[in-house]
Amino acid sequence: MPRESGSPRVDAESDFLRARRHQVLSGLAARLRGETDDVVQSMSFDEVVAALGRRGEHYVGTKVIPISAIVGSVDKVKDFDRRFRPTSARSRERWERLARASRKGEEIPPIEVYQVGDYYFVQDGHHRVSVAHSLGVKLIEARVTAVDTLLAPVGVGDRDDLELKHWRRIMLERVPFTGEARAAVAVDTPAMYGEIAENVEAWAARHMHAEGAYMDKATMARRWYEEEYQPVVELIEEAGVRGATERPTEAYLRVACERYTLIRDHEWSAEIMAQVTKGKRARKAKPTTGG
Structure with a gap:
């Protein structure tokens, strides 16, 4: 956990500013390397599932999942980067409120995610994931719904991978x-x-x-x-x-x-x-x- 000042409010403010600073620097470094935004942007659940071909889904239940396996979002792709750092200050108040609660040891409800192979996509709880990342938390409790796909959900690190999967799926349908x-x-x-x-x-x-x-x-x-x-x-x-x-x-x-x-x-x-x-x-x- 990051260094504490003794004041949950001050620490939460510092947590948010640190997360934003790292997000900005990460994006700048990617551009200097000539990389596209796809490298740092959170992955889209809809794009991934469309590329792989959706067969069905089933509710798994509540379990503890690794934060590092959460790679994307259902509907907030542009609000957080690949490491779930906030991309703007729009939700700063909410973010800091959750950070204060986490630092005080208050009970945080499970997030809700879709599981596609070894990957997880957040349906509800983006700020909780973001705060957990910032505080160095490794595991998080989640309500998990598994999605079955036509293609094996492996090797989908960026949109170039998704394009290849998309055309392979179409070929296999034909x-x-x-x-x-x-x-x-x-x-x-x-x-x-x-x-x-x-x-x-x-x-x-x-x-x-x-x-x-x-x-x-x-x-x-x-x-x-x-x-x-x-x-x-x-x-x-x-x-x-x-x-x-x-x-x-x-x-x-x-x-x-x-x-x-x-x-x-x-x-x-x-x-x-x-x-x-x-x-x-x-x-x-x-x-x-x-x-």
């Missing part, structure tokens, strides 16, 4: 990969998830036309992974054309595009892969002319 396929078909560029979905759906359309039979989404996802993706990734590895930092799915998309650009064909074989590799090398070796 192409419901499961098990090994779900884990394997992954990229680091959000737009690529749209390319994957289009690629799978086009592959399924060609096969349904050729076979004269309908293919549901689950069958489409399974067959594409087994009949198209896995064999092609093996060909790419054998040909040694995957980049050092390139994920297998990223290499698949790139090579598939190069194949069609070069030979206008959807088939795969060692011979076709050789043509693609040869064509790629030829384009790299082709001299350029200046204007």
Whole structure:
């Protein structure tokens, strides 16, 4: 707990001023590093759940949770930063009143939070969390409602992470990969998830036309992974054309595009892969002319 003067009122005022000063300095440091406000701003519960895909929720009950796991808010994203320091003096009186009560050892009611994986988002009790942070409290009592999501709630540290999750969720709604396929078909560029979905759906359309039979989404996802993706990734590895930092799915998309650009064909074989590799090398070796 911060140093005490013996006066809860004076100490509470000092607590608030210290929290504001640290918030301002933290924001300034982030800007000097060229970082966006997303790095220091509290995360939005609605944005996170929308990106992950909401399936349902259930009340867990009252339990003690770590303050460090509280990363965002339901409706006060702009009022507190990522460490729940106040971003303005608008609620100073309320903040200091809670700080005085905490310093006096008065009973503070539990906060209310939504739990998404290991993350917590405050529904009610933002000032209580902020004061607890300021006083160095590690744990806080909370009424917890757990939210179930389509995607695993991991790796959502900022809005760039949310964009990637958002497009992955959309892809999985169109192409419901499961098990090994779900884990394997992954990229680091959000737009690529749209390319994957289009690629799978086009592959399924060609096969349904050729076979004269309908293919549901689950069958489409399974067959594409087994009949198209896995064999092609093996060909790419054998040909040694995957980049050092390139994920297998990223290499698949790139090579598939190069194949069609070069030979206008959807088939795969060692011979076709050789043509693609040869064509790629030829384009790299082709001299350029200046204007």
